[in-house]
Structures are given as C-alpha cells and as structure tokens.
Amino acid sequence: MEGGGAQRGSRDRSGEDRVTEPDSQPENEPETDNKTRNETDNETTVPRWRKAVVPLAVTALLLAGGAFFHAAHQLRSTPSARNQALTDTAATTRVGGDVGEGLARIFSYTPTSSDAAERSAGTVLAGRAARQYSDLFAQVRESLVEQRLTLATQAVRTGVIELDGDSARLLVFLDQVSRRDKGAVTAAAAQLTVTARFQDDRWRITDIKAR
Helix, strand or coil: CHHHHHCCEEECCCCCEEECCCCCHHHHHHHHHHHHHHHHHHHHHHHHHHHHHHHHHHHHHHHHHHHHHHHHHHHHHCCCCCCHHHCCHHHHHHHHHHHHHHHHHHCCECCCCHHHHHHHHHHHECHHHHHHHHHHHHHHHHHHCCCCEEEEEEEEEEEEEEEECCEEEEEEEEEEEEEECCCCCEEEEEEEEEEEEEECCEEEEEEEEEC
C-alpha cells in the first residue's frame, strides 16, 4: 500500500518525503485580475462623481450658511421685543391695510381717470417713492390716452416684515390686469418690498423696490 502514498509525494535526494502542493495560482488569477480591474475602474470613475457632486454640496452648504447668518443678523438687529409686527396685531393690520390699499389706488387707472391716480399718490406716497412715481407716471401719461391703456391692481397679500414705532417694512404681492384699447386682457403678478412711515394719521409709502 506504500505505492499508493507515493502518488501524493516524492522523495528528494536526501531520502525525505516531499509533498507537492497543488498549484492553485492559475485558478486565482482571474479573481485577482477582476479585483485589480475593479479597483482601477473605481479610481477612474469615483473622482468624476466627486467632481460633479462636491461643488454642489459645497454650494448648498455656503447658501445654507449664508441664509443662517443673515437670519441671525436680522434677529440681532431687530429684537423681537422691538418688532411690533410680532407683538401688535392691530398695528400690523393697520399698516398692511394702508399700504395695500394705497398701492391698489396709485397703480389703477383708465384713460379718463389718470388724474385720480395722481391725486391718490399725493396722499399715499412720500419721499423717494413720490419722486419715483412722478417720473413713472410722466412716461405713462404720454401713451395713456393714445393707446387707451387701462390698468387694475389689487394687493392679494401683504406681509409686515418689521414694524418699529412709526416705520415699517413690508412684502407685498400684487395682481395686475392691463388692457390696451379693445385688445386682449393681460394678467401679471408683481412682488414689492415697501418701506412706509406713519405721517398725517396714516401710513405713507416712502420707498418701493421690485423683487
């Protein structure tokens, strides 16, 4: 039976048995090659993915951080105790109503009622806003009668951002409908940041900025 054991080993020159280990390297080569190929592919594809995503992530973080610090600055510069928009419902409703109604009056006119809009501006506007409106209406007046221009404006939402004594800052959303002569009606929306001051027993708009 010793001959059967010789099939698993051989004798070297010193007479000691030497067991020949099976050569498994060829079987492992495909797995090694696949692993190496996958690592190479990852090295080439992952950086491309990072190049696309990382800038977006950094941008999002910067924007979020900027918004956070801006909000923090707003809270520091406008303490809740001073901002009556957070504590005085009646005063907030009053300023929102005066500003919304005033904007609707000065930005609504027909070819035969432009004088009424200008008279309203005299009680609704003050300071820089009055000068802005005067310059704008001078341009509109030239084509108002000739083109039979009609404009109707409604304040659909008015939000008081800050209210401190006799000064206020608001965000106002307007819906406007215009028509030239007998042409089609055109609808548009506008968003304004408005600064107002309490004068002559009413809130008057002192600055208007389109957003």
